[in-house]
Amino acid sequence: MTTQTLPAQTPTTTGVVELSTVSRWYGNVVAVNDITMSLHPGVTGLLGPNGAGKTTVLHMMAGFLSPSRGTVTIDGKPTWRNPAVYRDLGLVTERESVHGFLTARQFVTACAKMQKLPDPAGAAQRALELVEMTAAAERRIETFSKGMRQRTRVAAALVHEPRVLLLDEPFNGMDPRQRMHMMELLHRLGDNGHTILFSSHILEEVEQVAGLVQVIVAGRLAASGDYRKIRRLMTNRPHVFAVRSSDDRRLAVALIAEKSVAGIEIEPNGLAVRASDYGSFTRALPRIALDQGIRLRQVVPSDESLESVFSYLLEG
């Protein structure tokens, strides 16, 4: 298995966060396999399907988990069992574990006290301002929308003004408006010089926020670089389309001559067409059908799931 590592856009200088040949296993399960990556100020997306190892990577960065092999450092200092480093990072976990009866201000202030900050109330106020939650700060968290709860959790993670912010699937369960709001917030923090890493299994989500993307699949770094290059890697690749038409057999015969078609199978419910190039095939198909007087009823890429895209990236 080879990894398609794209020429990263990041400078070659040492990153704020560095993973060097990091692996992590749980018993027989290898969750993270020999990952080396650098994070720099700005927003980076950690993209991967479920179970890829994203949470494990974030938890090792945050010092919650020890690497089984390799090192995870922030500014050159190992994160594992290093409380001094925790002052410089904030983690927003995937699962919520916040008492709903607290107001946003009480919760963020409690976090400031836990960090032993000299002025917890002032720090909470600044963090709530940053995430634009001051207007609702006296309301109980259980009355909030998902987006408001997430922003409150971000405020809590930022209350001690860390330079590094890690977020595990921060957009999960949000509606489009809440998602937009969270994206603006991450953009703003990135522009302010924070080093931000957020995980997601949705490419569209990642490319709207992050300039750089690290793709992990089955515990390995499958690709890294500018999101446009990642997208190109994903689209300029073989695709299988499920095609139904008014005359599948005749369409199959006509498609055999098309150079972007690598293979066709006639199935009970239509054709499975393997196209060597997504763009050329989707342009050629309507033309061929029209020439043949065949009506297209359905054209669906049947392997659009991220899993298949990722396995392609890993096949190299």
Ligand SMILES: Nc1ncnc2c1ncn2[C@@H]1O[C@H](COP(=O)(O)OP(=O)(O)OP(=O)(O)O)[C@@H](O)[C@H]1O
């Ligand atoms: N405590 C654990 N014990 C055993 N296996 C674990 C443990 N935590 C994670 N794993 C396994 O390690 C692999 C990576 O899990 P991880 O949670 O890091 O992935 P993920 O990309 O965050 O996925 P998801 O988005 O589904 O949480 C998975 O196969 C998972 O089942």
